Amino acid sequence: MTALIAAPLLLPAFAATAALLFRRRRRLIGAGISIFATALLLLADIALIMQAMRGEIIAYDLGGWPAPYGIVLVLDRLAALMLVLTAVLALAVIVHAVLTGLDRKGWHFHPLFHFQLLGVNGAFLTGDLFNLFVFFEVLLIASYGLLLHGQGARRLTAGVQYVVVNLVGSIIFLIALGLLYGVTGTLNMADVLVRGADLPAGDQGLFRAAGLLLLVVFGLKAALLPLHLWLPRAYAGAAPAVAALFAIMTKVGAYAIVRTGPLVIGVQAGDYVLPxxxxxxxxxxxxxxxxxxxxxxxxxxxxxxxxxxxxxxxxxxxxxxxxxxxxxxxxxxxxxxxxxxxxxxxxxxxxxxxxxxxxxxxxxxxxxxxxxxxxxxxxxxxxxxxxxxxxxxxxxxxxxxxxxxxxxxxxxxxxxxxxxxxxxxxxxxxxxxxxxxxxxxxxxxxxxxxxxxxxxxxxxxxxxxxGAGPITAYMEATSRQVFDTNAYVHAVLGSEVED
Known part of the structure; x- marks a missing residue:
């Protein structure tokens, strides 16, 4: 059952490839594959959230390389919630796009759609900051194409602004990762928490600076003032169904703040985020x-x-x-x-x-x-x-x-x-x-x-x-789990960490 954690990454990757094969001929088959894969993704995510409801944090080491040296996917209540939400939204958008003919206004809508899901799901599952950057880039590259889908001067203008702003964000992200790796020697979020606590006083300033730079990047993704200027023109310029899918992208920024707050940035980040x-x-x-x-x-x-x-x-x-x-x-x-x-x-x-x-x-x-x-x-x-x-x-x-x-x-x-x-x-x-x-x-x-x-x-x-009652209970348990950093570190690093 642990290997199912990779399904939110593998399903969109395979669906994008399969849809690409039918982009010019037999478009109905390509659309059918796209809808079927999204529905299957929703079922897989429901299975994952049922697994997460047991309260256990599950770490999956890709390739058998243990953290912090290998790529690790981490499933907890928060990640499972975001996966299900993404799949529900994606299913509504892909069906709408097929019914209204939006997917027929360009050759690559379905592959871009699923690569977008690959990036979003990867951002929710990764336990490593560098891979968070990689998945950010995957979803951003796909979003560039989706934003321009259907063409038009308005979309081109909005797309250029969108690309420039997010490229600046990517540069700041890389600078933050360089600083963080320079002082801690790791980018695994659990390992950063452990090593950050033991840093000498002379390195604490760089550590905090890296955390604040990460906060700037995530604030940009979440469209916080004064980093919001890219969103109104980009979302208003995109096809409405594409903008509907992009509704989850601001939540990727919010998720990153929630995830890295207790682990990397520090809860004092709220002093900047709240105003x-x-x-x-x-x-x-x-x-x-x-x-x-x-x-x-x-x-x-x-x-x-x-x-x-x-x-x-x-x-x-x-x-x-x-x-x-x-x-x-x-x-x-x-x-x-x-x-x-x-x-x-x-x-x-x-x-x-x-x-x-x-x-x-x-x-x-x-x-x-x-x-x-x-x-x-x-x-x-x-x-x-x-x-x-x-x-x-x-x-x-x-x-x-x-x-x-x-x-x-x-x-x-x-x-x-x-x-x-x-x-x-x-x-x-x-x-x-x-x-x-x-x-x-x-x-x-x-x-x-x-x-x-x-x-x-x-x-x-x-x-x-x-279902407000049971859903609220789930959210309360999720919140407690987010702040239980010891449980997260033990799940990811295992015996390498002592209480």
Whole structure:
């Protein structure tokens, strides 16, 4: 059963290769392979999370080389949670891309899609900082291609900015790894914790500097202020379904902060992350209010909701982290849902662009409005969906913090701003009507099957709400496990570490 840990890496790698063989001919076979592999990945990840629920941290040494000398994959509750979340999101996106024909707008969508999953899953499983860098590069290279999929001047402009910013991030990452290896002689996260504690006083400054550089890189990936500038243009410029998949990429940055905080950077990192998260939260939801296009509104919603998650994470306290972990799948799925609905609005109303303006009535408008209402309720954190529960847990966990007043004020205030922004968008798109006569295209029946992936995400949000009790218990156990660094070190290094 231990070898199953490699499945989230092997399945996307094989699926990308197989899909590449059918990229020009028999595209339906390539699409079928892609969907089947993603569904199989979800089943494998469910098996892994059931294994992680036993509470044991499992280390898998690739090639039989033990840590810290070899490549090690580490499965715990947190990694398993992120794997399942990625697979759920990926399944909805790949089905949406096939149903809407997005995958047919370029030759390499399916291989790039699975290489993206390979990079994301590898980042969640690796126990080594250098391999974290490698998997970051894999997912970034794949994301470059996906961002440009479908072509267009807008995507090319956004893609160039995206590439430049992330290349700078990669350079900073390498500098941080060089410093860390220079003072500790290792990049295995468990080994870094052990050796970092025994460093002489003269090396402690370099060690802390390396940790802060890593924090800059992860803050860039999570789009924290002032490192967020790349995200709105990139996500608004990408195809909406691609942007929906990219919703997990900001969580890779958040995951890296959670994972390396207790092990490498130190929990004092929260002193820097928390004020940046609160400022980003305000900026993100204010951007929603100022947005004039659906894609931009969804991009800023992702920024704001991710910042809400990071505000909880930055407290670096088990109760707050558990609250943030419950909110993590909610913010990912709800933001992805808004991107998919944006694509449906653009397609079904047969109007060029994504401007939030009244249009003549069209087939499927009522159903689409209902889905948009569900997405709005989820993103704003209103009852009865899981966003309300997640924000309530975050507010409760923040009561003991010295930042409690600021956190409460911003979480509640930005929720109100989100309600205004989403209400304005919904009323404009689905309530008001343009008096212009409907075109022939608008009179055609909407392909309702295209909404199936969006309904799947709504169902996932409902399940997150209905199962709030056991899911919260899982998140609390996950939080305790994250802070139990001794258990992590023993699982990875084994007998080489003494209590």
């Amino acid at each position: 940046a998260a609160l400022a980003t939260m305000l900026l993100g939801f204010a951007g929603m209010l100022a947005a004039r296009g659906l894609r931009s509104m969804a991009a800023f919603a992702l920024i704001g909701s991710t910042a809400t998650l990071l505000a909880a994470v930055a407290l670096f306290e088990p109760g707050a982290l558990a609250a943030g972990l419950y909110y993590l799948p909610h913010t990912t799925l709800s933001a992805a849902l808004l991107f998919l609905l944006t694509d449906l609005v653009i397609r079904w109303r047969c109007v060029e662009g994504d401007a939030m303006v009244p249009t003549p009535t069209y087939s499927g408008r009522v159903g689409l409005g209902a889905l948009f209402l569900a997405a709005g309720v989820a993103l704003a954190g209103l009852p009865p969906l899981s966003g309300f529960i997640g924000k309530l847990l975050i507010l409760d966990a923040a009561l003991t913090s010295s930042w409690a007043v600021a956190i409460w004020a911003l979480v509640l205030g930005t929720s109100f701003i989100a309600v205004i922004a989403l209400s304005r968008a919904g009323s404009t798109l689905f309530w008001k009507q343009d008096s212009t006569p409907a075109t022939a295209g608008r009179g055609e029946p909407a392909p309702l099957w295209e909404s199936a992936p969006s309904l799947f995400l709504v169902a996932a949000l409902v399940a997150l709400t209905v």
